[in-house]
Amino acid sequence: MEKFQTKSEKETEKLGEEIGKKILKEKLGKVAKVIALEGDLGGGKTTFLKGFAKGLGIKEKILSPTFILIRKFQIPSTKFQNFYHIDCYRIEKPREILNLSFREIIKDPQNIVAIEWAEKIKKILPRKVLKIKFKILEKKEREILIKWQRDC
Numbered sequence: 503m504e505k506f507q508t509k510s511e512k513e514t515e516k517l518g519e520e521i522g523k524k525i526l527k528e529k530l531g532k533v534a535k536v537i538a539l540e541g542d543l544g545g546g547k548t549t550f551l552k553g554f555a556k557g558l559g560i561k562e563k564i565l566s567p568t569f570i571l572i573r574k575f576q577i578p579s580t581k582f583q584n585f586y587h588i589d590c591y592r593i594e595k596p597r598e599i600l601n602l603s604f605r606e607i608i609k610d611p612q613n614i615v616a617i618e619w620a621e622k623i624k625k626i627l628p629r630k631v632l633k634i635k636f637k638i639l640e641k642k643e644r645e646i647l648i649k650w651q652r653d654c
Contacts, residue, residue, distance in 0.1 A: 506646040507639070514546045514644055515553035521648070522557020525614060525632075526580055534613035535582075536628055538620030541636030543591075546644045547618045550634070551587060554616060558585055566618065572602055583612040590619040596626045 508514040525535055537554075539547040548566040555564045559578045566589050575585045586607055593599060607613055608628060620627060633649040 504648045504650070506648070508546070508644045508646060510642050511546070511549050514549045514646070515556075517646060518550035518553030518555075519557035520553075521550075521634075522554040524557075526558060526577075526582065530581055530611045532611060533628060534586075534608045534610055534615050536608055536631040537614070537616040537634060538624075538627060538631045539616060539618045539634050539636065540621045542638055545636035545638055546646070547634075547636055550636070550646070551616055551618070555585060555587070558582070558614065560585060571599070572607075577614065581612065582614050584610075584614070586613060586615045588615065588617045590617060590622040593619070593622050596623040599623050599626065 506517055508517055528535065539550070541547055548564070552564040555575065559580070560575045562575055564587065565573075571589060571592070573587045575587070577583055577585050588599070590599065604626070608615055617623070617627075620631075630651045632651060635647040637645040639645055
């Protein structure tokens with residue numbers, strides 16, 4: 503497990519960008535690369551994903567898909583094709599996400615899937631995910647724990 507401490511939104515975003523670039527260098531697996539983000543409201547998950555998407559080469563603005571649940575972005579010129587940003591904050595039962603083609607999305611090895619509030623659907627997450635936990639330390643300071651699980 504890697505432990506990081508960021509002191510600003512800019513640092514949190516930069517860490518996300520570095521992790522995004524790192525994932526792009528990984529080889530395709532049998533299923534999608536799934537990143538499970540957990541932590542309190544305002545913990546930095548969306549800020550991290552703004553940088554993460556930038557690290558994937560995505561130019562569009564990243565907004566939390568709280569009300570629409572899933573946003574899809576094309577990943578330019580890599581072996582990976584799509585980045586899915588999923589927000590489970592409004593989900594009450596894990597199976598609700600299944601109505602949105604979740605199983606098909608995570609089966610495709612050319613997808614990278616980042617899930618905010620992943621703890622709400624942990625029963626249906628694949629076993630091998632990259633877990634990232636966000637903890638608020640101060641107003642702008644965050645502790646970010648990253649647990650890499652290979653072959654995800």
